[in-house]
Amino acid sequence: NAGVMQNPRHLVRRRGQEARLRCSPMKGHSHVYWYRQLPEEGLKFMVYLQKENIIDESGMPKERFSAEFPKEGPSILRIQQVVRGDSAAYFCASSNYSNQPQHFGDGTRLSIL
């Protein structure tokens, strides 16, 4: 079991472009969480998804950010029209049930030029 896989590990975008971050949960896990870590800060919850459903998106910015977890394939965090403030590390975690510990991926470091 390879664990939670995130790609790419590093992503560079220019202002105004779109960024797509992918997360494949651990085998057998149907709960996916996205977190963002700004420099010098802890991880901040963004969104919680369970196959094809968004359960909690209370941490998602109101504009430009969206997430999905389709029936087949990885979960995608999409950021449209990126700005410099979107530069951060984005972590994905998965669990088999919402009350079970979350397992984290290596993260995607997003840099905006």
Next chain:
Amino acid sequence: AQRVTQPEKLLSVFKGAPVELKCNYSYSGSPELFWYVQYSRQRLQLLLRHISRESIKGFTADLNKGETSFHLKKPFAQEEDSAMYYCALKGGSWGKLQFGAGTQVVVTP
């Protein structure tokens, strides 16, 4: 509002000395508390959860509801304990975690 506070950004200790990482929380209900650790060039991994009441790698943490604390302790630090440590809180039925800012531990020989 729920909040997790780790007052120390950096903790430097000598090998063999005791180490204590502070974590205080605010939450109106009954939270579940965790410690996560991130070693150099590795992913974040679960170290302890309070409901397990176990010792992992010599670390223990006790939930003190009166003081709203969940401090992480180890009596004799080892060089391999050098890492970033995050305290996290889960409140409510959903799984989302609230993290502290983290404490960098450096164990010197």
